Amino acid sequence: MKLFTTTALALVLGLAAPALADIKVGATVSETGPASFLGDPEAKTLKLLVEEINAAGGVNGEKIELVLYDDGGDPNKARTFATRLVEDDEVIAVIGGTTTGTSMAIIPVLEDAEIPFISLAGAIEIIDPVRPHTFKTPHTDRMACAKIFEDMKANGYTKIGLISGSDGFGASMRKQCLEIVADYGIEVLADETYGPTDADMTPQLTNIKGKDGIQAVLNPGFGQGPAIVTRNYAQLAVGLPLYQSHGVASDGFIELAGAEAAEGVRLPGTALLVAGLLPESDPQRAVVTAYKDAYEKATGKPVSTFGGYAHDALRILVDAISRAGSAEPSAIRDAIEATSGLVGTTGTVTMSAEDHLGLDLSAFRMLEIENGGWKIVE
């Protein structure tokens, strides 16, 4: 019955939408709660960009109205808000799902209602298998693994040690990396883990250090764990190249790990992180510099990769609405799928019916920490 109501409402909505004066865009992100350091910059970015777009005259002459909810990282709340966005607020598209958990809870509601949904979460499960109305902006963990393994291969490292966090991010990335590592002719000789709140990882690193033949070490992880690993790594003088993941690609990581301990650490990061280092010829330079300046001016806080995901989601949506020439969900859906060559902060997006992410490995830059700052190494 509920399904029927939702579908019926969606139909009514589909017919009624063009008559509305404003284009209503829905969003549910985790502004508070455990994922708030992701959701907070996302919410700020959405508000900022909507203001900017409206000040510049809106899309197709209509203003955008943002209906923003804070789900606190709770999948149940995210689902409730998604239903409210569809049934009460009658939005034409939804951005959100800060975490994989909240995104997966939102997907069934919006697929039923046939409303386009652009997720801001990392997991590959969101777009694989492809669902007609679900898209996402952040690159997947698997792409980060691939980027790291490419760099290892180029440097001739074929035997590596793995030390991963046992939190959701670390465990998922470890799994993705192990799935594709053989394709690069790389062998994992040590596979250690640590808890997300552990204070010392020297036992695990001592074991990795003691294994013969290891040429490099990879640490998929999130939060303070990788910073502690990096500090312990320097403490034990392991002396092998250390790779971190995109999960800690921020200036905060260098600060936490300490510039001395972090020297020489490599990780895949986005163009946003190194906006000032991009060559003039880089297509992303203008986009990331504009976003970085606007965000830092409005909030007084440093820009983050996560806010960039929200930036890209809204840009993709606005681009689709203007190309579709209408604010009807089905037309917008088709237009999003036809997105081509849109330059965002995360990369250049070209979607297709089989690819609802639209990024390739060039979205990542291999970065190295040098004297407490970043250096592009490719």
Add this chain to the structure above:
Amino acid sequence: MPELLQFLLSGITVGAVYALVALGFTIIYNASDVVNFAQGEFVMLGGMITVFSHAAGLPLPLAALIAIAATAAVGVALNKLAIEPARGAPVVSLIIITIGASIFIRGATQLVFDKQIHRFPAFSGDRPIAVGGATILPQSLWVIAGALAVFFGLWLFFTRTLTGRAVLATANNRIAAQLVGINTNYVMTLSFAMSAAIGALAGVLVTPITMTSYDVGLALALKGFAAAMLGGMGNPKGALAGGLLLGLLEAMTAGYVSSQYKDAAAFVVILAVLFAMPQGLFGRKSTDRV
């Protein structure tokens, strides 16, 4: 052999962190039989307030003192505003109140400060000290020294001072304590202030190693609580031994068995100990006279 030494040093480092947190539980528990689940929040406040005072330009020792004083004030406020009005309520209700308080403090910290992870520089630099092929960071020595100092302080307090004995008397029988002239309200306020200050001191000492953010309190409190239970709740000796034992167990399992089973192995040992000795290793036997 350097491996074993490194595992030992790691275990002692982590164990000293647990012990410091566990020691904070003892005073409030001794005064009121309440396990204060906001203890982890005191540790977090100690770290966070130091981070932000230091970032505001204060020298580190002054920032640490401010953090300890401010956290002690929060402890007093917790007692005055939440525990004292509920006096007479069963211990379980009081424990639930401390859980509520911990959620409140976490939320308030998130609003007053921020949601990022922070750390401040170690007191004596980051250059590892080599010990027979293994290494230890100078900050770990600070944490170990801090745990030992707090332990001796508490031991002296409970066995050598009148106030300390008044705390124990209050826990034993509040009415009898009042009858012999002990100001039990004062004892409760004092015990919250001291517990909070010890928690904050722990936060100040461990933050250069563990880092801090508004939500680290819960994980620290759980490990500290497990350590205190293992050693015997309410006994400073038990808190110290329990913390070090838990840290060593984790490090040895991670080193010799598998890092995947590190936490599980530690908790299996705790369960086994508690089955055999429900009061913990150094806990006092509770006997009720009928």
